[in-house]
Amino acid sequence: MSLQIPDYPFQGFIFDCDGTLVDSMPLHHIAWVEALKQHDAAFEFTEEVFYAHAGIKEQDVVKILNAKHGTNIDPVSVDELKMEIFRERIPELQPVRPVAEFARSLHGRFPMAVASGSAEPTVRASLEATRLIDLFPVIITPERVKHGKPAPDMFLLAAELMGVPPSECLVLEDGNSGLEAAKAAGMQAVFIPRTLR
CATH class of the missing domain: 1.10.150 (DNA polymerase; domain 1)
Known part of the structure; x- marks a missing residue:
């Protein structure tokens, strides 16, 4: 199964971690x-x-x-x-291949961030275990914002740190709370189904 990306000239990309980048x-x-x-x-x-x-x-x-x-x-x-x-x-973790490959294809061409509901040490360790850590200079976790998903705070902070207007960002998410957060942030989102893992 392949990843379906909307046809739009996005300027920045925000990835959830668990279930989206990493099959955790x-x-x-x-x-x-x-x-x-x-x-x-x-x-x-x-x-x-x-x-x-x-x-x-x-x-x-x-x-x-x-x-x-x-x-x-x-x-x-x-x-x-x-x-x-x-x-x-x-150490047992594997990447969600289609999403990880998409992220690698964007590396060096577009700003990218991770916005995850998990604690930062866990997110970093998961990205290190799957060799994806170097793709993401911006990592947003609940500790950095007032409200986690489904509030838009994490995605808005990610956009701000990437220097990209929210309307120009694409979010990749496997959770309903993340999809709601993306919508609240004024961003388009792609749902990552379990069948992609």
């Missing part, structure tokens, strides 16, 4: 399930639930789950454990 979603799901299990979560964290919350900050996902299930699991502690489990497995 299966590992993230495993880490989530294990972290919730170790916190005695009384609910099942299915793949469907996992993908429905793609791109949302980990601690916010735990708060959403607590509200839904009437539980009181500590968001910070689940987030930390989940990241620890995931980080141990980062």
Whole structure:
């Protein structure tokens, strides 16, 4: 399956990391399930639930789950454990080939950025493991903005640091929250389906 890019003279490109550049979603799901299990979560964290919350900050996902299930699991502690489990497995990561090849084809020709809902050390380690780190001088993570996806803050900051007007940027995303954020930022977006991985 090939990547379909809109026919428009974009001036800058913003990539999500997990599930878009890097095929990390299966590992993230495993880490989530294990972290919730170790916190005695009384609910099942299915793949469907996992993908429905793609791109949302980990601690916010735990708060959403607590509200839904009437539980009181500590968001910070689940987030930390989940990241620890995931980080141990980062060397296993593979790039999402069509997206990684597209990014390589743009390198040196257009400004590019990564805007990810994951923590910066994890994003950098994932991009290093898949040898994509050198393509992206600009990396935006939730620590750098007031509101994460689905708010437009991360994409607007990426555009600003690339020196490109938001309307001239293309976002590549696999999560609904990221697609909403792109729309709110006034940017066109390409959805990266799971079938591309």
